[in-house]
Amino acid sequence: MHFVIMGCGRVGSTMASQLDSRGHSVAVIDQNPEAFRRLSSGFQGRKVKGVGFDRDALEQAGIDEAYAFAAVSSGDNSNILAARVARETFGVEHVVARIYDARRADVYERLGIPTVATVRETAEQMMRRVLPGVITREAEDPSGAVALVQPDVSEAWVGTSVAVLEERLQVRVAWLSRASSAIVPTASTILQEHDRLHVAVPTDRLPAVQRALSRPPVKEA
CATH class of the missing domain: 3.40.50.720 (NAD(P)-binding Rossmann-like Domain)
Incomplete structure (x- = not known):
């Protein structure tokens, strides 16, 4: 080419x-x-x-x-x-x-x-490394309606399945980085400690998604 x-x-x-x-x-x-x-x-x-x-x-x-x-x-x-x-x-x-x-x-x-x-x-990458609770935009569609982000995730989400996370937050996990590799998750994939999520999110819901991920997941009744 x-x-x-x-x-x-x-x-x-x-x-x-x-x-x-x-x-x-x-x-x-x-x-x-x-x-x-x-x-x-x-x-x-x-x-x-x-x-x-x-x-x-x-x-x-x-x-x-x-x-x-x-x-x-x-x-x-x-x-x-x-x-x-x-x-x-x-x-x-x-x-x-x-x-x-x-x-x-x-x-x-x-x-x-x-x-x-x-x-x-560059600023977002630097902020992510010095300040917790900052969401890093990795890409955005031309209309600005959907963003691919790497959010800061509370350790309390460890042990949660991708299916549960997607359903509760109305997002889509595109892939997750685990150690030195990347994984395309299935619905049954369980989040492990130090996993880094790459998530597709409607841009108008970014603040709500980051707030939810920075706190322990709400237990279902």
Whole structure:
């Protein structure tokens, strides 16, 4: 598969080098040719000097044959513009843009442009490690109606089945992380100590779900 990446900073060069090492065709676009030095020494892909939303640069990078396009430069406006050009002008189906401003990220997600809000996601990950009771959003559908989250779960839920948790909280457990592995649970899967849940939740119920999981489960009469 062919991938086009705009921005050869730390993120872009890492992505490009990893994709290249896995045998994929890769093209990297950056205005500064010095940035290409960040690529791995064995990088076999294309290096295109230019702006990632310029048609000529994109065509040199092989955008017409691209399976996916990632805009990971240091500018929000450039990333969004490039992502829109890749999708709307060249019809690339798999497009993602890195965004620093979380408010913009939410707007563009609703317009159907997947984004990675780096500041928000980093802050949430850090908060999760220093403060109990914080719910970490891992993904959100473009409409904003459903989020995939990793909630903070009270140890009192250990021993509860996935079926009971889903029924009581009206959520869906997508998978759980256990030690160094991941498990797609069944209804009878029992929560163990130190399990980390990854749960699909309607966004309007996030506060209620986190409150419920941070407390012992209510015993049925």
